[in-house]
Amino acid sequence: MRKRCYVLLTALLLIWAFSYPVMGQPTVSGDLSGQFGPGEYIVVGNCQVPAGQTLEILPGTSFLFSGHYTFNVNGTLHADGTPVDSINFVRQFPDETCKHGGVRFNAGPNGSTMSYCHIDFARNTNYPNWSGGGIFCNHTEVSISNCLITNCYAYNLGGGIYASYAPMQISDCIFIGNEAGNGGGVYLSYSNRSEIRNSAFAKNVSTST
Numbered sequence: 001m002r003k004r005c006y007v008l009l010t011a012l013l014l015i016w017a018f019s020y021p022v023m024g025q026p027t028v029s030g031d032l033s034g035q036f037g038p039g040e041y042i043v044v045g046n047c048q049v050p051a052g053q054t055l056e057i058l059p060g061t062s063f064l065f066s067g068h069y070t071f072n073v074n075g076t077l078h079a080d081g082t083p084v085d086s087i088n089f090v091r092q093f094p095d096e097t098c099k100h101g102g103v104r105f106n107a108g109p110n111g112s113t114m115s116y117c118h119i120d121f122a123r124n125t126n127y128p129n130w131s132g133g134g135i136f137c138n139h140t141e142v143s144i145s146n147c148l149i150t151n152c153y154a155y156n157l158g159g160g161i162y163a164s165y166a167p168m169q170i171s172d173c174i175f176i177g178n179e180a181g182n183g184g185g186v187y188l189s190y191s192n193r194s195e196i197r198n199s200a201f202a203k204n205v206s207t208s209t
Contacts, residue, residue: 025040025041025042025064026039026041026042027041027042027043027044028041028042028043028044028047028063029043029044029045029046029047029069030045030046030047030048031047031048031049031050031053032047032048032049032055033049033050033053033054033055033075034054034055034056035056035058036055036056036057036058036061037057037058037059037060037061037087038058038059038060038061038085039060039061039062040061040062040064041061041062041063041064042064042066042092043063043064043065043066043067043069043071043092043100044066044067044069045069046069046070046071046072046101047063047069047070047071047072048071048072048073048074049072049073049074049075049076049077049108050074050075051074051075051108052075053075053076054075054076054077054078055073055075055076055077055078056078056080057077057078057079057080057087059080059081059082059084059085059086059087059116060081060085060086060087061081061087061088062087062088062090063088063089063090064088064090064091064092065089065090065091065092065098065099065100066092066098067097067098067100068099068100068101068123069100069101070100070101070102070103070104070129071089071100071101071102071103071104072104072106073103073104073105073106073108073112074106074107074108075108075109076108076109076111076112077103077105077112077113077114078112078113079103079113079114079115079117080113080114080115080116081115081116081117082116083116083146085116086116086117086118086148087114087116087117087118088117088118088120089102089103089117089118089119089120089122090118090119090120090121091120091121098121099121099122099123100121100122100123101122101123101124101129102119102122102124102132102133102134102135102136102152103119103122103134103135103136104129104132104135104136104138105135105136105137105138105140105142105166106136106138106140107138107139107140108140109140110140110141110142111141112140112141112142112143113142113143113144113145114135114142114143114144114145114147115143115144115145115146115147116145116146116147117144117147117148118147118148118149118150119134119135119147119148119149119150119152120148120149120150120151120152121150121151121152122134122152122153123152123153123154124136124153124154124155125153125154125155126155130154130155130156131154131155131156131157131158131162131164131180131187132154132157132158132161132162133152133153133154133158133159133160133162133178133179133180134149134152134159134160134161134178135149135160135161135162136158136161136162136163137161137162137163137164137166137168138163138164138165138166139164139165139166140166141166141167141168141169142163142166142168142169143169144161144168144169144170144171144173145169145170145171145172145173146171146172146173147173147174148173148174148176149161149173149174149175149176149178150174150175150176150177150178151176151177151178152178152179153178153179153180154179154180154181155180155181156180156181156182157180157181157182157183157187157189158180158182158183158186158187159178159179159180159183159184159185159204159205160175160178160184160185160186160204161175161185161186161187162180162183162186162187162189163186163187163188163189163191163194164189164190164191165189165190165191166191166194167191167192167193167194168188168191168194168195168196169194169195170186170194170195170196170197170199171195171196171197171198171199172197172198172199173199173200174199174200174202175199175200175201175202175204176201176202176203176204177202177203177204178204178205179204179205179206179207180205180206180207181206181207181208182206182208183206184204184205184206185201185204
């Protein structure tokens, strides 16, 4: 009798357990606009802010890249964390398969901002996306402050940040362990009026020099 009751109880527990779905971390890819976050999101494809639209990423948001996907900005991005709740663009697992393409500002309007963000293990090796490991800016003015950019790589130029015809305002940032053919930490090309203030560089490498 006890054995029968035990079997019945076990069966009921299994039915109860499998009646409720196991909730995993939400995934993200494709077009993004409006407000997003907070929370952790697994990046399963390229993300983009469409031209003419604005994305505000809220403090405490983390993008965990599951593969070599890129966060493209064709509109306006405001990724402004806080000293307590940063915004993270990092790999999902600590291995080569989760290297990602970083954040790329592609000739959108001026005025995007990134503050208290951490970008780690973004790596770009193939033409045409072989410059700008962590952040790439082309013909758009971006303000970057209090950000941590680590272990990023670009085969050509700008392991941490690459900017072309893009006035950059970089302040109070830290660049550690980034690498590129030229400009391991930052490489600015035809970017007049750019400023780098109160920022620290350590163990960044330019392989061609």
